[in-house]
Amino acid sequence: MQEYLCSLGSNIEPETHFPQAQKALKALSDDIRFSRNIPTSPVDMDTNNDFLNALFIIRTPMSANELKQEFNAIEEAMGRDRSDPQKSFKDRTIDIDILGKLEEKPQIPNYLASLLPDLGLNS
Numbered sequence: 001m002q003e004y005l006c007s008l009g010s011n012i013e014p015e016t017h018f019p020q021a022q023k024a025l026k027a028l029s030d031d032i033r034f035s036r037n038i039p040t041s042p043v044d045m046d047t048n049n050d051f052l053n054a055l056f057i058i059r060t061p062m063s064a065n066e067l068k069q070e071f072n073a074i075e076e077a078m079g080r081d082r083s084d085p086q087k088s089f090k091d092r093t094i095d096i097d098i099l100g101k102l103e104e105k106p107q108i109p110n111y112l113a114s115l116l117p118d119l120g121l122n123s
Helices: 014-026 062-078 112-119
Strands: 002-010 032-034 039-040 051-060 094-102
Touching: 002 014, 002 062, 014 051, 014 062, 032 039, 039 112, 051 112, 062 094
Parallel strands: none
Antiparallel strands: 002 051, 002 094, 032 051, 039 051
């Protein structure tokens, strides 16, 4: 079993998309913990839509590649166009990223660091 630290974000109707994504993520593992949700400003994007972000830890037998494929499938099912080369610079219904294996103490973007204590982690 592996433990991964991951992030969740949305700036298109996050009040709708966050619960949907969390439900889909819970279907991947019985051992998943979410931080609280926080509003954040867009980074490296030209948009007027602020984000809602959270961190989560998921424990799974999947490899990082397998887990990312599952995350991509959730994003696509929720309307994200992963084939668009500009997808990283556009508004999104949901964005799910693997930050790294928990044991490797992955780097966390500064704007999410305040969420680490929610998961029992130090910043």
